[in-house]
Amino acid sequence: MPQTAAHVTAAEISRIAGVTRATVSNWRRRHEDFPTPAGGTEASPLYDLEAVRTWLRARGHTQVADAREELRTAVRLQTTDPARTAARMGFVLGLARRTPDELARLADLTDGELVAHGSDEMPTLLASLPGAVPEGKESPAADGDAVTLRALLRCVREEGGPAALSVLAERELEEDAATGVYGTPEPLARLVAGLLPAGGTRILDPACGSGALLAAAARHGATTLLGQDTVRVQAQRAAAGLRLAAPQAEVTVRIGDSLRADAFADRTVDAVLCNPPYGDRDWGHGELAYDPRWAYGVPPRAESELAWVQHCLAHLTPGGWAVLILPPATASRSSGRRVRAELVRSGAVRAVMSLPAGAAPPLHVGLQTWILQRPEPGGLERKSVLFVDLTGTTPPVASTGRTPLDWSGLTTRAHTHWAAFAADPDGFTGEPGTAGAVPVVELLDDLVDLTPARRVHFSRTDTDPAALAARADTGSRELTKAARDLAAASARTGWDEAGTSVRQWRTATASDLARGGALTLLRTVPDTKEPRRGGAFPASSRPPVLTGMDIARGTGPTGDLGDLRADAAPVVTAGDVLVRGIAGGTGPMARVADEEDAGALLGPQVHLLRPDPARMDPWFLAGFIDSENNIAGASTGSTVLHITPGRLRVPLMPLDEQRRYGEAFRRIHDLRARARHASRLAEETAALLAGGLTGGALLPPRAPADGDADGDPA
Known part of the structure; x- marks a missing residue:
């Protein structure tokens, strides 16, 4: 079949070339050989994609756009076609199973040969992996579309198979009408x-989405992964993605509504993980009124989440476990109190943990994690339920209300409290204000409110007034010192004005500087084969991982190896410039690595620029990279903005002048660090004092007597 010419707009040309729209307009006016429009209108012309690529290559703009953005552009050039999307996911799965050398040979094929390869490989792949992509077709190029296949190949080579699957699913999800369906971030999974x-x-996930929870379960040793999702492209993405994340596991993913058409009705499993749809009033209340799964009571129409809870319990073997991510209203809505009461009375509810807002979409809601266990006939009586309130794990920043979550600390606290409670429920002492075991009999009141914050509040008997007063005095002294340090840092002078007009520089992109040897661009290479978690490092000496959150918070490395291949991750050295891979949120986008960072492995979604110290000052480089305009110009994507480090621009100036700027940026960094430290101490001290006053452990300062400056009584 002849290949259909692909057309692009001026906006898409700007993304492909890595320049602004204004630059494309300038090219059209100044260069007579710029491709003429092949369609569209005078106000919104369309250009032949291959002609544009040829023109850009002739001017050194080859592959400026990152692999994700190139694939995103190629996909958006065509109308949505679910069947073709599914076929391309199968093509990605086939590519990801190949070695780097094999992928390089595929990249050398002509367009026709690449299309033929895709058409020939799919039948073999589907035969060897039944159900690899549910309802997937055999050919990924129904229209002979080599442009998209080549973009897929590049994305798999440079970003990994999961990244390519994510981009393919984006377009279908944008047009899907599903509401209340949210993804599960990897740290939460x-x-x-x-x-x-x-x-x-x-392990089963009956609302598996992209498969994040099942992939996390595989990392913990699960070997049979069962998933179902009502959104077709999500189920297909999960099926292909899980085969990449867990190539040794048995993977079965089905398309369909788990509540109305359970694809695994005859299966029981050891555990269920689920992040179900929220607030769904059309979940089948009427038609499922007499369903045998409702062993704890028929869920009211407004309580779809309690239907999912019982669906998960019904799939467990006796004694099996389920962990669900639920909205906070599930714990307290009056319409669900009878079902909650039966869940608590039977011993099915073992723990409820509340998470900080921002842990997962919807980001403004603090979600909860429910841990449930299917009761065993004749099993032990469950006398208490664990409640953990983690909403205060990360204090908010006054200007935004949120700060990046400390996932390492959050996960450690959740796992520590749960492990202690599971080992000895009757002897669990908890942590005042954060974790506590509440007797079942106390929960079975008129409301059956399972909100952790209402169950773990401080008791007056838990507080030692003398110890609290000592902590308050220490906090006040530390805050006073931090305020003096901040004032000293902000009082430094020596800032000169540029003159009557702002200064202008010639600039070069980081890619240009890398080609000239002034710096080296490094990143963690995605692993398209089975991950070798932790590389060759023994458990006793596993190096930390530096993450994007560490850059935003200004902390040392806090990540762990997880799925990171240690042999594919660069080692950070002092003087490296670290750049967050995803734009947005609070905190700096870039910083210079210090001795605390040295030796850490570079985490995913972090770019490393290693300057040649004889040619470039690291603080100068980091300061200009961190500018808002620079980050905006190097960002690509729609909802998630990925940084393309090669597009970051750096002024060209002598090394001595670089060092002057570098010292200024270092002072600014110090000012920011002291401000964050003082702000944190202020929040902690204020919370401590307010809690002491309201809890009765502290008394207000005595007002000074009239005429007595020292406040002593006459």
Whole structure:
């Protein structure tokens, strides 16, 4: 079949070339050989994609756009076609199973040969992996589209198979009408999977989405992964993605509504992980009124989440575990109190943990994690339920209300409290204000409110007034010192004005500087084969991982190896410039690595620029990279903005002048660090004092007597 010419707009040309729209307009006016429009209108012309690529290559703009953006552009050039999307996911799965050398040989094929390869490989792949992509077709190029296949190949080579699957799913999800369906961030998936006891190998997720929870379960030893999702492209993405994340596991993913058409009705499993749709009033209340799954009561129409809870319990073997991510209203809505009461009375509810807002979409809601266990006939009586309130784990920043979550600390606290409670429920002492075991009999009141914050509040008997007063005095002294340090840092002078007009520089992109040897661009290479978690490092000497959150918070490395291949991650050295890979949020985008960072492995979504110290000052480089305009110009994407480091621009100036700027940027960094430290101490001290006053452990200062400056009584 002849290949259909692909057309692009001026905006898409700017993304492909890595320049602004204004630059494309300038090219059209100044260069007579710029491709003429092949369609569209005078106000919105369309250009032949291959002609544009040829023109850009002739001017050194080859592959400026990153692999994700190139694939995103190629996909958006065509109308949505679910069947073709599914076929391309199968093509990605086939590519990701190949070696780097094999992928390089594929990249050398002509367009026709690449299309033929895709058409020939799919039948073989589907035969060897039944159900690899549910309802997937055999050919990924129904229209002979080599442009998209080549973009897929580049994305798999440079970013990995999961990245390519994510981009393919984006377009379909944008047009899907599903509401209340949210993804599960990888850190939350790790936290949830870590709550399951060891030994469970058969895991089900009846609302699997992209498969994040099942992938996390596989990392904890699960060997049979079962998933179902009502959104077709999500189920297909999960099926292909899980085969990449867990190539040794048995993977079965089905398309369909788990509540109305359970694809695994005859299966029981060791554990269930689930992040179900929220607030769904059309979940099947009327038609499922007499369903045998409602062992704890028929869920009211407004309580779809309690339907999912019982659906998950019904799939467990006796004694099996389920962990669900639920909205906070599930714990307290009056319409669900009877079902909650039966869940508590039977011993099915073992723990409820509340998470900080921002842990997962919807970001403005603090979600909850429910840990449940299917009661065993004749099993032990469950006398208490664990409640953990983690909403105060990360204090808010006054200007935004949110700060990046400390996932390492959050996960450790959740796992520690749960492990202690599971080992000895009757002897669990908890942590005042954060974790506590509440007797079942106390929960079975008129409301059956399972909100952790209402169950773990401080008791007056838990507080030592003398110890609290000492902590308050220490906090006040530390805050006073921090305020003096901040004032000293902000009082430094020596800032000269530029004159009557702002200064202008010639600039070069980081890619240009790298080609000239002034710096080296490094990143963690995605692993398209089975991950070798932790590389060759023994458990006793596993190096930390530096993450984007560490850059934003200004902390040392806090990540762990997880799925990171240690042999594919650069080692950070002092003087490296670290750049967050995803734009947005609070905190700096770039910083210079210090001795505390040295030796850490570079985490995913972090770019490393290693300057040649004889040619470039690191603080100068980091300061200009961190500018808002620079980050905006190097960002690509729609909802998630990925940084393309090669597009960052750096002024060209002598090394001595670089060092002057570098010292100024270092002072600014110091000012920011002291401000963050003082702000944190202020929040902690204020909270301590307010809690002491309201809890009765502290008394207000005595007002000074009239005429007595020292406040002593006459």
